Amino acid sequence: xxxxxxxxxxxxxxxxxxxxxxxxxxxxxxxxxxxxxxxxxxxxxxxxxxxxxxxxxxxxxxxxxxxxxxxxxxxxxxxxxxxxxxxxxxxxxxxxxxxxxxxxxxxxxxxxxxxxxxxxxxxxxxxxxxxxxxxxxxxxxxxxxxxxxxxxxxxxxxxxxxxxxxxxxxxxxxxxxxxxxxxxxxxxxxxxxxxxxxxxxxxxxxxxxxxxxxxxxxxxxxxxxxxxxxxxxxxxxxxxxxxxxxxxxxxxxxxxxxxxxxxxxxxxxxxxxxxxxxxxxxxxxxxxxxxxxxxxxxxxxxxxxxxxxxxxxxxxx
Amino acid sequence: xxxxxxxxxxxxxxxxxxxxxxxxxxxxxxxxxxxxxxxxxxxxxxxxxxxxxxxxxxxxxxxxxxxxxxxxxxxxxxxxxxxxxxxxxxxxxxxxxxxxxxxxxxxxxxxxxxxxxxxxxxxxxxxxxxxxxxxxxxxxxxxxxxxxxxxxxxxxxxxxxxxxxxx
Numbered sequence: 001x002x003x004x005x006x007x008x009x010x011x012x013x014x015x016x017x018x019x020x021x022x023x024x025x026x027x028x029x030x031x032x033x034x035x036x037x038x039x040x041x042x043x044x045x046x047x048x049x050x051x052x053x054x055x056x057x058x059x060x061x062x063x064x065x066x067x068x069x070x071x072x073x074x075x076x077x078x079x080x081x082x083x084x085x086x087x088x089x090x091x092x093x094x095x096x097x098x099x100x101x102x103x104x105x106x107x108x109x110x111x112x113x114x115x116x117x118x119x120x121x122x123x124x125x126x127x128x129x130x131x132x133x134x135x136x137x138x139x140x141x142x143x144x145x146x147x148x149x150x151x152x153x154x155x156x157x158x159x160x161x162x163x164x165x166x167x168x169x170x171x172x173x174x175x176x177x178x179x180x181x182x183x184x185x186x187x188x189x190x191x192x193x194x195x196x197x198x199x200x201x202x203x204x205x206x207x208x209x210x211x212x213x214x215x216x217x218x219x220x221x222x223x224x225x226x227x228x229x230x231x232x233x234x235x236x237x238x239x240x241x242x243x244x245x246x247x248x249x250x251x252x253x254x255x256x257x258x259x260x261x262x263x264x265x266x267x268x269x270x271x272x273x274x275x276x277x278x279x280x281x282x283x284x285x286x287x288x289x290x291x292x293x294x295x296x297x298x299x300x301x302x303x304x305x306x307x308x309x310x311x312x313x314x315x316x317x
Numbered sequence: 318x319x320x321x322x323x324x325x326x327x328x329x330x331x332x333x334x335x336x337x338x339x340x341x342x343x344x345x346x347x348x349x350x351x352x353x354x355x356x357x358x359x360x361x362x363x364x365x366x367x368x369x370x371x372x373x374x375x376x377x378x379x380x381x382x383x384x385x386x387x388x389x390x391x392x393x394x395x396x397x398x399x400x401x402x403x404x405x406x407x408x409x410x411x412x413x414x415x416x417x418x419x420x421x422x423x424x425x426x427x428x429x430x431x432x433x434x435x436x437x438x439x440x441x442x443x444x445x446x447x448x449x450x451x452x453x454x455x456x457x458x459x460x461x462x463x464x465x466x467x468x469x470x471x472x473x474x475x476x477x478x479x480x481x482x483x484x
Contacts, residue, residue: 025385037435302391302396
């Protein structure tokens, strides 16, 4: 029996709220001089990253260590996958060493679901293809919740997510997390950077959205590594129409939160000095990422029933 | 299961007043004394003791601690933090009176002691509980007790300012 975190949809609105509440406790741990608790002693968390990552991998590792879990990192480039071992055999081999949770990132949509079928360990999706990146969605929601002091939910909040929606798992998970809390989400993108079927409210005029007023302006990264077709004429034109330029920054209300999942392409989606954006919470997103991942790992692993233990315990006072 | 009221609201109020006096007496005043309630059941009692102590002598700092992340039964049963710890003062060198509503196996107190250690090194830690229901599983004893209450293992003890009920 393990509890996994694969997508915001599967977590549900109640689960989102549960993780965000738990993150408050974890954030308090992180504020202490000694930010470490023994909660996950004896548990092992293994990160398996098939795609490049700095912040997500480090964030998960830090989170696991602050909960006293042991961590293993599976370096794909130095592994037997290069000798032709299948993903399934690799996962089963690692699982046999006694892993309690896998944190997995893969370029193919759905890979974490496969891994979840193959192992009894908990599986945390750290990004699969263009599909989902649930911990990013949760940390974005948590950042808004703390910055705007909205612990009860986001009813009536207006969120604009701007940029390359098509290739963005962040856009999908963050949209799902915001909507689970009751926010109104608008996608702002050129037609070519939208997925073929869209269920969200979409526009292609950033200035009109800003004129209407937004509470949260979420700038996505232009994912040059996923751009295999000519979807925008050039980056200069993209910045002119969809970038946060000094002119647009000047029109933002000072309390508007400006968010970005990182890493930023400076001069492309954000073409203004971050110091000039009073509402920028981009570093808070990174800091909150640790608290959220602690909450997620604790939620997945503390709910785990240890199969070797069927001790009857009294309800403890 | 039947409910049995063992303490009335007045009993709880009187016990609180007596414990407040005992805390002041034991510590020969309130120098360095702080109250920390264990989330969630100990928090209201820490507040109540704090008001009584303030009425009798002087006010002391009051905090709360959530010990869920230090429990020894994580993974054996669903454990989830109920609230965020709030300790807005320096615990180094202080005399902490740890407050909980019910003392049972002692495991919650053990977890809370470990948690306190991560905030600093108090000079001493004392334990105040409204009800000591027995069945200890660890060498832990209370310093201030509202009521010793013999119970059986499967009974449920609920303590609020509205009294103590066994069911």
